[in-house]
Amino acid sequence: xxxxxxxMVCVTGAGGFIGSWLVKELLHxxxxxxxAVRDPEGRKNAHLHxxxxxxxxxSLQRADVLDCNSLRAxxxxxxxxxxxxxxxxxxxxxxxxxxxxTKNVIxxxxxxxxxxxxxxxxxxxxxxxxNRRSDQTLDETCWSDLEFCKQTQNWYCYAKTVAEKxxxxxxxxxxxxxxxxxxxxxxxxxxxxxxxxSVYRVATYMRGTKSAYPNAVAAYVDVRDVARAHALVYEHPxxxxxxxxxxxxxxxxxxxxxxRELFPQYPITTRAENRRPNRSTTMVTGRxxxMVCVTGAGGFIGSWLVKELLHxxxxxxGAMREPGEFVHVxxxxxxxxxxxxxxTVFNVEAKSVV
Numbered sequence: 001x002x003x004x005x006x007x008m009v010c011v012t013g014a015g016g017f018i019g020s021w022l023v024k025e026l027l028h029x030x031x032x033x034x035x036a037v038r039d040p041e042g043r044k045n046a047h048l049h050x051x052x053x054x055x056x057x058x059s060l061q062r063a064d065v066l067d068c069n070s071l072r073a074x075x076x077x078x079x080x081x082x083x084x085x086x087x088x089x090x091x092x093x094x095x096x097x098x099x100x101x102t103k104n105v106i107x108x109x110x111x112x113x114x115x116x117x118x119x120x121x122x123x124x125x126x127x128x129x130x131n132r133r134s135d136q137t138l139d140e141t142c143w144s145d146l147e148f149c150k151q152t153q154n155w156y157c158y159a160k161t162v163a164e165k166x167x168x169x170x171x172x173x174x175x176x177x178x179x180x181x182x183x184x185x186x187x188x189x190x191x192x193x194x195x196x197x198s199v200y201r202v203a204t205y206m207r208g209t210k211s212a213y214p215n216a217v218a219a220y221v222d223v224r225d226v227a228r229a230h231a232l233v234y235e236h237p238x239x240x241x242x243x244x245x246x247x248x249x250x251x252x253x254x255x256x257x258x259x260r261e262l263f264p265q266y267p268i269t270t271r272a273e274n275r276r277p278n279r280s281t282t283m284v285t286g287r288x289x290x291m292v293c294v295t296g297a298g299g300f301i302g303s304w305l306v307k308e309l310l311h312x313x314x315x316x317x318g319a320m321r322e323p324g325e326f327v328h329v330x331x332x333x334x335x336x337x338x339x340x341x342x343x344t345v346f347n348v349e350a351k352s353v354v
């Protein structure tokens with residue numbers, strides 16, 4: 001088991017959303033951290049100096065992923081590298097930065113004798129595949145389909161997929177042990193002073209600039225868990241290959257409901273875009289598209305019904321007496337917040353007297 005101790009590690013993209021939390025986590029674990037950033041004196045990286053233990057154990061070094069010499073200088077005397085830096089954009093002109101930059105990091109690490117590299121990939125490198133069966137569990141063997149990414153002009157997912165495959169190939173050639181963290185949509189508190197892409201999307205809901213949310217499902221993860229995952233795979237001697245990092249899978253209605261509960265003072269929309277007609281009277285299959293509500297979800301029949309619906313690919317909202325995150329239904333009619341964006345209701349709850 002590797003621990004901080006006397007180890008020095010380098011983090012590329014250290015001033016970004018995930019990078020900043022990773023630096024914080026590594027400092028907390030006792031590592032000396034070299035932050036590879038394009039502008040060490042810039043204001044956008046100044047927050048790193050305020051981190052606990054930064055004064056004694058953090059240094060900032062100028063580096064660019066397209067400049068191999070700067071990478072070798074940043075990696076000098078380091079025991080490991082965390083490659084987090086990557087443009088989060090659908091601009092095809094940024095493809096070389098993501099792909100060639102990753103290749104350069106692996107080769108520069110190998111040139112400096114570094115044997116262990118952790119690469120930050122993306123959920124976008126795993127789930128963009130229209131050929132995956134609706135009942136197939138997304139796991140570390142899943143890859144996004146490159147042709148589909150190109151057809152839909154999803155250049156970010158294309159770049160992350162190619163970058164990860166490139167990193168795997170280069171690491172194998174150069175004898176570098178590559179560990180890959182594949183996080184879902186990453187949300188949480190920011191340490192950096194500027195909005196990153198995922199937090200910006202959340203901010204559009206809170207500002208009221210989005211009048212409706214997509215009628216879709218997404219996977220989310222807390223940025224602190226992503227940082228811990230990077231440290232854990234680096235430290236565990238038996239860690240190999242890819243690791244999906246997903247905290248929750250939520251329909252967007254659930255996500256915005258949580259936002260409204262946490263921030264009631266903001267004008268967060270309650271309307272879904274592309275709302276489909278009510279299909280409760282038609283023959284449908286789950287296939288990951290429908291959300292249904294089950295009253296009495298914790299009971300004998302209700303529990304089996306929830307199990308069956310989940311097996312068929314539905315997203316299920318349960319209503320029960322002691323809910324945790326569920327809601328007990330006392331009114332003769334279901335409350336509006338419970339049936340928001342629900343396609344069908346299964347009313348199982350009933351008193352049983354023996």
